[in-house]
Amino acid sequence: MVFAQWSKETAQAVLASTIDKPGPVLLSLQAIQENFGFVPEAAIPLIALACNVSRAEVHGVFTYYHDFRSTPPPENMIRVCVAEACQAVGSRELVDQVEKKFGTKIGEHNLNVEIHSEYCLGNCALGPAARVNGELVGFSTVEKIGQLLKSGTES
Amino acid sequence: MKQTVLYISKDSASRSVGSDKIATRIAEEAKARNLDITIVRTGTRGALWLEPIVEVLVGEKRIAFGPVSVADISSLFDAHFLNGGDHSLLLGPTDEIEWLAKQDRFTFSRVGVVDPLSTSDYEQNGGLQGLKRALELSADERVAEVMDSGLRGRGGAGFPSGIKWRTVAQLIAPVKYICCNADEGDSGTFADRILMEGDPFTLIEGMTIAAVTVGATEGVIYIRSEYPEAVASMTSALHLARQAGWLGKKIIGSEYDFDIRIRVGAGSYVCGEETAMLESIEGKRGVVRSKPPLPAMQGLFGKPTVINNVLTFATVPAIFAHGAKSYAEKGVGRSLGTQIFQLGGNVARGGIVELAFGTTLEKLLYEFGGGTRNGKEIRAVQIGGPLGAYFPKELFDVSMDYESLLAAGGMLGHGGIVVFDESVDMAEQAKFAMEFCALESCGKCTPCRLGSTRGAETIEKIVHGIEAEKNKKLLLNLLDVMTDGSLCAMGGLTPLPVRSAMIHFAQDFEPASQGAQR
Numbered sequence: 167m168v169f170a171q172w173s174k175e176t177a178q179a180v181l182a183s184t185i186d187k188p189g190p191v192l193l194s195l196q197a198i199q200e201n202f203g204f205v206p207e208a209a210i211p212l213i214a215l216a217c218n219v220s221r222a223e224v225h226g227v228f229t230y231y232h233d234f235r236s237t238p239p240p241e242n243m244i245r246v247c248v249a250e251a252c253q254a255v256g257s258r259e260l261v262d263q264v265e266k267k268f269g270t271k272i273g274e275h276n277l278n279v280e281i282h283s284e285y286c287l288g289n290c291a292l293g294p295a296a297r298v299n300g301e302l303v304g305f306s307t308v309e310k311i312g313q314l315l316k317s318g319t320e321s
Numbered sequence: 322m323k324q325t326v327l328y329i330s331k332d333s334a335s336r337s338v339g340s341d342k343i344a345t346r347i348a349e350e351a352k353a354r355n356l357d358i359t360i361v362r363t364g365t366r367g368a369l370w371l372e373p374i375v376e377v378l379v380g381e382k383r384i385a386f387g388p389v390s391v392a393d394i395s396s397l398f399d400a401h402f403l404n405g406g407d408h409s410l411l412l413g414p415t416d417e418i419e420w421l422a423k424q425d426r427f428t429f430s431r432v433g434v435v436d437p438l439s440t441s442d443y444e445q446n447g448g449l450q451g452l453k454r455a456l457e458l459s460a461d462e463r464v465a466e467v468m469d470s471g472l473r474g475r476g477g478a479g480f481p482s483g484i485k486w487r488t489v490a491q492l493i494a495p496v497k498y499i500c501c502n503a504d505e506g507d508s509g510t511f512a513d514r515i516l517m518e519g520d521p522f523t524l525i526e527g528m529t530i531a532a533v534t535v536g537a538t539e540g541v542i543y544i545r546s547e548y549p550e551a552v553a554s555m556t557s558a559l560h561l562a563r564q565a566g567w568l569g570k571k572i573i574g575s576e577y578d579f580d581i582r583i584r585v586g587a588g589s590y591v592c593g594e595e596t597a598m599l600e601s602i603e604g605k606r607g608v609v610r611s612k613p614p615l616p617a618m619q620g621l622f623g624k625p626t627v628i629n630n631v632l633t634f635a636t637v638p639a640i641f642a643h644g645a646k647s648y649a650e651k652g653v654g655r656s657l658g659t660q661i662f663q664l665g666g667n668v669a670r671g672g673i674v675e676l677a678f679g680t681t682l683e684k685l686l687y688e689f690g691g692g693t694r695n696g697k698e699i700r701a702v703q704i705g706g707p708l709g710a711y712f713p714k715e716l717f718d719v720s721m722d723y724e725s726l727l728a729a730g731g732m733l734g735h736g737g738i739v740v741f742d743e744s745v746d747m748a749e750q751a752k753f754a755m756e757f758c759a760l761e762s763c764g765k766c767t768p769c770r771l772g773s774t775r776g777a778e779t780i781e782k783i784v785h786g787i788e789a790e791k792n793k794k795l796l797l798n799l800l801d802v803m804t805d806g807s808l809c810a811m812g813g814l815t816p817l818p819v820r821s822a823m824i825h826f827a828q829d830f831e832p833a834s835q836g837a838q839r
Contacts, residue, residue: 179499188622189604192587223605233546248701249508251460251739253753254666255694283589283758285707287547288511289334290739291369291664291671300549304337 169203251290330363362520366433443541451638464663469645471657476630509737521558527634541582653679656722705734710815710821747826769812786832
């Protein structure tokens, strides 16, 4: 996915489409992240101003939801489901293997791979489930996950 | 030469095991062999264990093959599968596959059968019949229809939908809302997702019937961000429904105006709780509200609001089309109609099983589920998501309805059934329940916010033999405090999986037995 380069002007243009809607703060944060791939710190006061709320309120919403990130997204995003249905078919072991193979830990990243734990991707009959660069994977193995990474990322 | 019609699911679960690739390869192979085919991409029938399934229309019947892998494709053509030819993957006519034929498909009757984004397919398969009938009834008759059907909230609480709708219908307000809770966060549940991807117009029709019943003009579907495919499907369906005049001003030529918009979540389990969901739609932190006031009275933006789960709304059109009695005659006791059970985890034949209430857990696990995927014994089953109880083998004869599950110390929740084999460590699962609560607690109630972390620590101490007996007592006390001292189900029901694990799998909490089961 290609994201826009951060600029105040672009951000303000993005916000123009959300601020008139009911309950705009969450929508605005989502729109910013959709456009830039993350929510830069500089976006918080812009959203506050546009929505006519305090920066603290925007910060509160930003930090509440797991989806938001304050740093640019990695080249490769591996989301492994670690909720009960996938635990029952070995997701704990899969996480260990994925961490080892790609040289980073859950919630952390190396140069171009970031691994996240998810609590249910809704593919509970075909687990362990993962979402790799947006694509949902059933019966996940570390090999299947590796095949979906953009080239040059195998460690 | 006549064109052969094939049906292949584009549901995200089917795609996760390769249905897109299968569709592409079949099209290529047909072209290479100079055969005229057209592929309709449907939702999934719910027999996920057989996906990717390829159905071929032969005469009037759809003949199924599955699970198909790319390597099977040329042999399928060699076996003349387009004429229903014999092949090792031949499953027979789809409607006669035992696993599907034994089900009682009421809410899910169209899922997997129709092209999800074809308005004509929808109408040809009984769509809009419910709404049309609802429009012929008076306001009181509409409420009575929902009451008489016995429909209860399928999100988990099981509250009678008719009472909720009547409450909102009786209020006088300038704006009323219809909110659909599609924040299906429970592990082991995927029915909302499959319905939204496989038969989105049904959800729209159900919400529209709710709107004309209570006098609402605006609807919101709150879909979790983990379901981008469902968001895409519903977005397209809403667009098509507006074009067809099913939404907007004077819907299907009636006097009513109603439209629906989508709000996407941002990764928060607790936003599946109805008041936290309202906060989130209002753009705030998803913190639970105290009740009263009930959302029916003061819901979204303080206005009267009907909040129901996807499956609740999706059941309404068929209730109106076939009459309340057709639904109420199914089921047992006060659990009327059908339940969409979802079999997941370590299960051989997982997927959607829609049956009348009152079937047994055993039947679901063995007759439908076929035991575990790896052939080991089933040791524990969690029913109703991460806040549901763990059931041991001794309780597998429990009747699957709201009251019986409650009496057995559990709850039905959203109908998810997660199977674990004999290698499961139940102390570990109990600890996970606490850790999950710590991660997802909105923080409003202290027992939930702090108790969850203390609970995980205490379980850790117990399994390591650190003052085990004293800590067990402490843990049980903590469970009581969380149950009684939390506003919503997050803190209030996290004790359920923990307590059930402690009661039914006590040996896993003994330090000496650590590892014995693993």
